Amino acid sequence: KAGVTQTPRYLIKTRGQQVTLSCSPISGHRSVSWYQQTPGQGLQFLFEYFSETQRNKGNFPGRFSGRQFSNSRSEMNVSTLELGDSALYLCASSLSFGVYEQYFGPGTRLTVT
């Protein structure tokens, strides 16, 4: 069974630009969560989607947004990039909402210059 896939794996952007990251969950999984990982803050929850609806949101500014499609694939968008947005962005999928054995993808390494 294929795992969680994320594209692209690496991305370099300039301050002020926007970026879209993609996540395909494990087949049959309907819940997708996004996390930001940095050396200083560790793993921090961004948001969770289930059935195309955002169910939970972490403490991030409105520049961070996401969506989920009918096939459970998800995208997250960061607008007006700042240097501090440089991080590893991780997507995790689980079978359903509230079932929390989450399986993570390899992440997208975003560098903002």
Add this chain to the structure above:
Amino acid sequence: EDQVTQSPEALRLQEGESSSLNCSYTVSGLRGLFWYRQDPGKGPEFLFTLYSAGEEKEKERLKATLTKKESFLHITAPKPEDSATYLCAVQRGGSEKLVFGKGTKLTVNP
């Protein structure tokens, strides 16, 4: 506010030298505590879920235990391939998000 503290931040062991990693938590109404392993450049790999105090789970050389205030990940006779960062996370009842600790970086020398 939910908090997870892992200790030590880093641990160096010789191959075969058993030890334990600690995860202490403050959360209102724990729903579950999760252990993950993360290798450099990769996403976290799920290891265990613990739901209630007194529960224990084992997988190969790893054993996770849970009390009302903390969890331990015991590593018995570790091998160099056990080297990784081990992450602990909690989920509060009524909330779906995971709150992670900052991890323990384990290095096992041959």
